[in-house]
Amino acid sequence: MKNIKVLQMTSCNLQDGDIPYGIGELSNLQELDLCFNKFSRLDFNLSQLTRLKSLDVSCCDNLLELPELPSSLAIFTAYQCRSLTLVKDFSTKCKNLCQVSLAVEVEWSDRLLQSMLKGTSIENGCMHLQFSDLKIPKGFTPPLRRGGSCRLELPENWCNDFTGFLMCFVTSYAFYMIGCDISMKQESGMDFEDDRVWEESDGGRHTLVWYVSFGSLRHTTWYQTHNAVSLKIESHFRIQGLDRYDYGFGVRLVEKKSRSCQTETSTDSSSHYTPKIKIQHDSTSELKVSLHPYRRW
Structure with missing residues (x-):
């Protein structure tokens, strides 16, 4: 056997x-x-x-x-x-992790996230992390916004100086290995006056983190030098009856230097064992992608 x-x-x-x-x-x-x-x-x-x-x-x-x-x-x-x-704590030993779902509060969830972001297996793909705690969202910069949308100003030459988008979603709803539909739209300017900052008192305790590499988006029409972008979680959460203020959502860029100290990893990792990304809509002004955790079935 x-x-x-x-x-x-x-x-x-x-x-x-x-x-x-x-x-x-x-x-x-x-x-x-x-x-x-x-x-x-x-x-x-x-x-x-x-x-x-x-x-x-x-x-x-x-x-x-x-x-x-x-x-x-x-x-x-x-x-x-x-x-x-x-x-x-397996954050330093398991260097090939690209998907983790763990319904336990641990003190090292932020270390696990940083370790996963250095992994070579997600260089041109996705990463999925799911926890039942708030350590990552409380330390997320810029802070999460209440509701399912947020906006991000993009620095000059962002597509070369950064490796991808890191998105954080938190809610009081107990989800299990959930996928996301994300809409990305080009913005001409930024105005955060109407956005409300998510706070721990809102009751959120389930955290979902997605990383989407720019390498997985380079072939799209949308992928170009924008000044700003708005991101929105689509219908998955509305279907389950959540009010838009029951959850928080945030996004930031991941710098290339976060991978520079990558230690040697196993070379037999297969790209088959990664979360999945599917392009739903692609135009110069908007990109819609569907993100799903890896499942064999």
Whole structure:
């Protein structure tokens, strides 16, 4: 069984001791799905899976802690694990991560974000980060605006000095691996007088961060030297009945220097294991893109 690349054991009622220890010896395993089971911990050496790219333990209500994760991971999902309390800091070890969903408050979420922004696997693609805390949005600059839209002034030569857009969304609504439709429009001037700043007292506690590289947009007609741009989250959130003031939204540019200190990463990472971007509309004045987390199914 050492040639197995994908192993799915979803909704199998697995409890402690039911998962064979030998899974840690599947040296070619790339995807492991253990969702909707009843174990409280993983009783095998997960760090031995040196080629593992995707790990999903979502909706395992009894899961208390996670072992050391393999450095090869690109996708890690542990959402709706209601008992999970112990998560070791993997922000410096897992250098290939481009998608993380974790419904736990941790002190190192900002360090994880910075580490993910340095990863080579998102050079021309996307990055997706989802947490149930407010550490990242409270430190976001410029500050988040109340509602689903914001505007950003673009410096001269922005497309060469910066690598992409970093967007932050926060709400009190408990979402799970949600996608976004983002509309980007050219603006001639900037006026923030009517914008209201999002504050922690607004009740938001679920944070979603998307990074979209300029490399993924260079082939579009819209991609040119604008002075300013407005960005807006489209219908996904209105469909779910959220009032526009129930959430905050912000965007900033990511400087190229944030990747300059990148340490050596694994060269076997596949671009297959990344969040997805789809161009919905493209013109010189407006670009609409659809962003979706990576899923095998």
